Amino acid sequence: MSSNQPIRRIAIVGTGVIGASWAALFLAKGLDVVATDPAPNAEARLREFVARAWPALTRLGLSAGASQSKLKFTTDLAEALTNADLVQENGPERIDFKQKLYGQLDELLPPDVIIASSSSGLTMSEIQKGAASHPERCVIGHPFNPPHLIPLTEIVGGAKTSEATIRRAVEFYTSIGQRTVRINKEMPGHVANRLQAALAREVYYLVDEGVISVADVDTALSWGPGLRWGIMGQVMLNHLGGGPGGIEHMLKQFSGPMTAWWKVLGSPTLTPELQKKLVDGLHAEAGSRTIESLEAERDEVLLGLIELRKQAETAATHTVAAE
Incomplete structure (x- = not known):
C-alpha cells in the first residue's frame, strides 16, 4: 500500500x-x-x-x-x-x-x-x-x-x-x-474500554453491596481520581505519588496494600435488582437535568480542559526549547 x-x-x-x-x-x-x-x-x-x-x-x-x-x-x-x-x-x-x-x-x-x-x-x-x-x-x-x-x-x-x-x-x-x-495485541474491547469496564465493575459492586450511593460514587470518581486522570495517566500519576523517589519508591511503599485490595475487588452480577438500584440512583442524582443539559455541561467542561492541556503543552514545549 x-x-x-x-x-x-x-x-x-x-x-x-x-x-x-x-x-x-x-x-x-x-x-x-x-x-x-x-x-x-x-x-x-x-x-x-x-x-x-x-x-x-x-x-x-x-x-x-x-x-x-x-x-x-x-x-x-x-x-x-x-x-x-x-x-x-x-x-x-x-x-x-x-x-x-x-x-x-x-x-x-x-x-x-x-x-x-x-x-x-x-x-x-x-x-x-x-x-x-x-x-x-x-x-x-x-x-x-x-x-x-x-x-x-x-x-x-x-x-x-x-x-x-x-x-x-x-x-x-x-x-x-x-x-x-x-x-499491539488484539483484545475484546481494545484497551481504553477495558479500563472503563474494570472501573465500572467495582463501581457497580460497591453500589450493590450498599457501600456507597450512586451519587456519592460518581462524586468520588469525578472529584477525586477523575480530576487527575484528566491531566495524566495512571502510571505517570504513580510516579508523582512516590514523591521525590518517584515510581520506584511508590512501588516499594504501596505495592503491598495495593495488591491486597486487588484480592477483594468485586465481581458483581448485573441482576435486575442491581440494575434497578443503578437506574434509581442515577435518576436521583440527575434530578431534573435532561440528557441534553448534561451533555452540554460535559462538553463545556471538556472544552475547557482540552484548552488548558493545549496551553500547558505549548508552555512546556517553549520551556524545553529555551533550555
Whole structure:
C-alpha cells in the first residue's frame, strides 16, 4: 500500500452518534466528507449534529478550508465510496453485519484505500474475514465518544492487516489532531474500554453491596481520581505519588496494600435488582437535568480542559526549547 496519496476525502459509512461526530471532526479539519446511511432521516439528523457541534469545533480551532458545505450525503454506498481516500465505518456491532459490509467495501474500493472501523469491541481479525481480496487494508480506528471533542483513537490491526496500513492510519489520525495509541495485541474491547469496564465493575459492586450511593460514587470518581486522570495517566500519576523517589519508591511503599485490595475487588452480577438500584440512583442524582443539559455541561467542561492541556503543552514545549 502506497503512503504517498494524501487523505483528503473521507467516506463515512453509518451516521449514528459516532459517525456523525467523526463527520464533524473531519469537516473541521478541512477534509471533504461523503456520508451514507440507509436509515430514514439520516441526512437531516447528520446535518443537525454537525451544525450543533460546529461552535465547539470553532472554539477549538478550525483548519484551513474547514466548511460544513464540504459535507455530501447519499444513500448509495457505491456513490459514497467513489474517490474516497479513507473509509470510516460505523456500522452496528454485529460480526455478521460487519463481514458482509466489508465484503461490499472490498469489492467497491481500490486496493490502496484504508477501511477503518470504529468498532468498540469486535476484533479486526474477525471483521476482515469479510474482505477476501484485500484484508491487509482493514484496521480498527476506534474513537471515544464524542470523537469531535475527545482526541483519542485506538489503532488495532488484525491478523492480516499490513504494517503499512497501520502506519498510514496512525499518520492520518495524528495529522488531524488525534492522540493515537497503537494496540499491539488484539483484545475484546481494545484497551481504553477495558479500563472503563474494570472501573465500572467495582463501581457497580460497591453500589450493590450498599457501600456507597450512586451519587456519592460518581462524586468520588469525578472529584477525586477523575480530576487527575484528566491531566495524566495512571502510571505517570504513580510516579508523582512516590514523591521525590518517584515510581520506584511508590512501588516499594504501596505495592503491598495495593495488591491486597486487588484480592477483594468485586465481581458483581448485573441482576435486575442491581440494575434497578443503578437506574434509581442515577435518576436521583440527575434530578431534573435532561440528557441534553448534561451533555452540554460535559462538553463545556471538556472544552475547557482540552484548552488548558493545549496551553500547558505549548508552555512546556517553549520551556524545553529555551533550555
